[in-house]
Amino acid sequence: MFIGTHLNASEDAIEFGDYSDRWINTHRAYGRSWRLSTTRTEMLRDLKGILERHCAPLSEGIRPWGWKEPRSIYLLPFFHSKFPRLKFLHVVRDGRDMAYSANQNQLHKHGRALLGWRDRRRGPPLQSIALWSRINLMAADYGQKHLGGQYLRVRFEDLCADPAPTILRVFEFFGLQGDAQKIAELELSPLATLGRWRREPSFAEVSKIGRKALRKFGYIG
Numbered sequence: 001m002f003i004g005t006h007l008n009a010s011e012d013a014i015e016f017g018d019y020s021d022r023w024i025n026t027h028r029a030y031g032r033s034w035r036l037s038t039t040r041t042e043m044l045r046d047l048k049g050i051l052e053r054h055c056a057p058l059s060e061g062i063r064p065w066g067w068k069e070p071r072s073i074y075l076l077p078f079f080h081s082k083f084p085r086l087k088f089l090h091v092v093r094d095g096r097d098m099a100y101s102a103n104q105n106q107l108h109k110h111g112r113a114l115l116g117w118r119d120r121r122r123g124p125p126l127q128s129i130a131l132w133s134r135i136n137l138m139a140a141d142y143g144q145k146h147l148g149g150q151y152l153r154v155r156f157e158d159l160c161a162d163p164a165p166t167i168l169r170v171f172e173f174f175g176l177q178g179d180a181q182k183i184a185e186l187e188l189s190p191l192a193t194l195g196r197w198r199r200e201p202s203f204a205e206v207s208k209i210g211r212k213a214l215r216k217f218g219y220i221g
Contacts, residue, residue: 001176002065004054015050016069022046024074025113043078064174071106073139074114080146087174088147090139093156094219095132095210096197099125107131122209129206133213140216155217163188 004013023043058065066087072079073090080086107128112120119130143151152173159166163184171178197203207214214220 002058002063003068011068013067013069016067019050020071024110028113073135076139076142087150088143090153091156092136092217095129096203096206098132099128099206100197100200104128125206126209129210133210137213160191
């Protein structure tokens with residue numbers, strides 16, 4: 001699958017990341033009407049230019065294409081309205097691990113726009129799990145209601161524990177072919193940060209705030 005050439009070290013599409021910076025807070029993700037917003041016209045115009053540059057290397061042939069940018073989850077309804085046949089791969093990691101991650105870019109960039117005042121008054125781990133819960137529940141709800149077979153959710157922990165079958169599911173979802181076992185051996189290695197939340201003294205409160213989403217995604221009973 002072609003995912004672009006202007007990528008960062010994590011293979012995220014840099015221009016789509018810049019697009020997220022410009023538009024997520026403006027639209028507050030799922031909280032406004034896409035049809036009536038005058039900003040939608042500007043978003044579409046901006047996206048058109050990005051897509052032209054992103055897909056330019058495909059001009060000589062047809063092949064599956066897409067992009068990787070984790071914050072695309074915040075704009076899922078908008079992207080679906082632009083691409084009715086869009087396939088969305090939703091990768092979820094235990095929100096308690098995410099709450100204690102050193103990387104809190106999403107919280108710093110979008111927490112104020114998407115969290116209510118009660119959550120904003122909490123400490124960083126509690127804000128982080130609140131944001132994780134909200135955006136992942138909204139994406140799961142939207143995917144199940146509006147995308148059907150064009151939506152696939154994969155848990156990061158399952159990918160690490162049993163990579164080849166999980167990779168094969170992703171291949172089948174996108175209609176791709178490849179040696180899942182070989183890719184698992186080349187791309188995956190043990191991750192020391194899995195389950196880091198268990199070493200944190202405040203994990204019980206974090207778990208309480210994220211209870212609904214943690215249960216939805218199978219992290220608690």
